[in-house]
Amino acid sequence: MTAFSTVAPGPAAPRVRTGSPDHPAADAFDAFVAEIFERLPRADQRRWAHVYTRGLLTTPGRKTVRRLAASVSDSATAAQALHQFVNASPWDWEPVRARLADWVVRRSGPRALLLGTAVLPKRGDRSCGVHRRFVPQEGRTVNCQVGIGAFLAADRATVPVDWRLLLPGAWSADPQVRDRARVPEDAAGTTAAAQALDLVDGVDLSRSGTGPDDVPVVADLVGFADTAALAAGLAARGRRFAVAVPGELVVLAGGGGLSARGGDGVGPGRAAVGVPFVRTALGMTSVGTGADVPPVRTGVGASTARGDGGGLRVRELLAAQDARLPDRFPGAPVVAVRLPGVPLPLLLTVERRPSEAGGDRFWLTDLVDRPARETPALARLHTGAADTMRRLADDFGLRAFEGRSYPGWHHHMTLVSAAFAYGALGRAGTPPTRPARASRGPQPARPPRRARTLTTPTRTGCS
DSSP: OOOOOOOOOOOOOOOBOOOOTTSOOHHHHHHHHHHHTTTOSSHHHHHHHHHHHHHHHHOOSOOOHHHHHHHHBOOTTHHHHHHHHHHTOOOOHHHHHHHHHHHHHHHHOOSEEEEEEEEEEOSSSOSTTOEEEEETTTTEEEEEEEEEEEEEEOSSOEEEEEEEEOOOTHHHHOHHHHHHHTOOGGGTTOOHHHHHHHHHHHOOOGGGTSOGGGSOEEEOOTTTSOHHHHHHHHHHTTOOEEEEEOTTOEEEESOTTOOOTTSSOBTTBOOOTTOOEEEETTEEEEOOOOTTSOOOOOOTTOOOOOSTTOEEEHHHHHHHHHHHSOTTSOSOOEEEEEETTEEEEEEEEEEOOOGGGTSOEEEEEOOTTSOTTHHHHHHHHHHHHHHHHHHHHHHSOTTOOOOOSHHHHHHHHHHHHHHHHIIIIITTTOOOSSOOOOOOOOOOOOOOOOOOOSOOOOOOOOO
16 A cells, blocks of 8 residues: 655644634534544644535635635635645545445435446646546546545435545556555556445445345446446345446346245236346336347447347347337336346336437346336436536535645545535534444544455345
């Protein structure tokens, strides 16, 4: 693990302005910051976390470090101290994010854990992780950093609680480049799918009052991650999921040996073994084998499907099944499929979207035992992550980070997430539904945990 810099902020306690209607209520905000940043090892780090978070909440316009400092502090050295706190101070962001996730869980009762991407445009080539890539949402090539975020989606808000930074090319392969950006050795070379799974592993839902089955993972990482590998990893972890997949992904038609958890039916109807079916608003209907759709090979990021029935592109399979449906069956088709590497029955459906919203989105899910309306409802939750991303960019300084280091990026994303969480759930005085964890006090600085791998015990769900 590459050691982080030990440059300390070292300033005196800042004089923070209060009294403005835009400033958070002092008592509630102070209690929030004290809880979230409690485990920072030094008092000066906790002070500057307070100042930075308050600045993100109250500073109008662009959230540069200089503007944040001028907005909330009378100190002449506040801007330099904030810059050092974010970019150079050696505090571990993972305990802070764990406490933030616990705080959100206790106040929101999350319905799903969402995974989405943050594309952060950059100038030049020195910011950690920056690269040129085609961004599907933009329809063009962008010089950018790409973060993968984990969001807890509840009725009142969709809140970011953890992040990973993609490190393509030299950011993983070149030791000198990694050292310059202070990238830990074990963060290099990790695929986007592995980073997404690490996010899932890291969010503790034990305090939500529900099990992981009740908080499915809803991931839209099309164009950034191998979605088949992501689905396989979620299945191996025993996590229920709905994963957006590219239209070019190849799957196997049919749900051979299909049986739902907790019973032998599938949703409100029942499928014949080995026969593809469509679930509609009126129930279940068999649609045949789809054998007239020719087998195809996959492209980048898709898994090659070989086996009984041949491989079918997602887009073509759903289009063929949709065409076969009589007019009396409204709604999008839901087709039983199999995916190599996933030993579970799966369903495939489509979320209809206008072209200006990116066009149709295809979803693969293991929720075969849930009502037909649940997968589309979960897919719609992902619009909450997109809305949150826009608010983070417009109101909370998501794109305003001025540093270049790997720790600095993670520090900034942690502080932005904390400010958003307080703005969404703290200002309204939302009471926690469960007590806070027992205080452990400040903790010694330590490097982040080693990234988890894709290998975990496998669950089974089909014969």
